[in-house]
Amino acid sequence: MRLTAACRAVPLCLAAGALPAAAADVARYSGFFLGQGEGEIELRVPAIDARTGLATARAGVGLPGCAGAFAGRGRLTGRTLALAPLEPAKGAERCRVTVVFDPDGRGATIEESECLAFHGAACGFSGRLARLASGAEAALVGRWTCEGACPDEELAFGIGREGRRFSSWRQARPSILGGRWRLAGRNLSVTRGGQTLHEWRVAKVADDRVVLLDRRARAELVLTRAPD
Secondary structure, eight states, rough: OOOOHHHHHHHHHHHHHHOOHHHHHHHHHHHHEEEEEEEEEEEEEOOOOOOOOEEEEEEEEEEEEEEEEEEEEEEEEEEEEEEESOOOOOOOOOOOOEEEEEETSSSSEEEEEGGGBBBBBBBOEEEEEEEOOHHHHHHHOEEEEEEEOSSSEEEEEEEETTTTEEEEEETTTTEEEEEEEEEEEEEEEEEEEEEEEEEEEEEEEOOEEEEETTTTEEEEEEEEEEOO
16 A cells, blocks of 8 residues: 555555555534433534544543543544543553444444443443534533633533533532524524524634634623543
């Protein structure tokens, strides 16, 4: 097989002996996934590099009495994303999480190997998932601290079977609970009970940092991802 210059520069590509998935497939496989297995499992894959196939992903699992979280980086080859921990835990240097996406990208099977250090003994990251949101929406999911023209000190964007949930806190006290959020292109809005509470434009998105522009106050908000 003749490899491109971009592939020759990446050791993982040489080791795998395969090129990344086609660019058209990459967007199909990014997103927010939720499902069941060894607990309720969520997987967030905000984006996959169309040139290299590299991606950063986060998985979480929970059930009564057991929970866990995993952040990993790896390469998409065909429909398979193989992830190694971003920060290996002691005794879990060989931990690997493998995601095999359905051909249409609407679902995925996730399996783990030697990852007990990242969760309790009664739960795990293996199971069956369904895609609930796009990669752009997945990038927003989580809890954030806010600087700048912020309505509150902490904001949280969630996705579940009941929809897209929004909450915020001021001085560690709830400010908004039961809100709903919607992303249309780069326009992000928050509503509750039919009333629009916030309207922002997404200026920049990264795994750990988001910049929003307040459309009413014409001011900037900088969100930094809170620790898991």
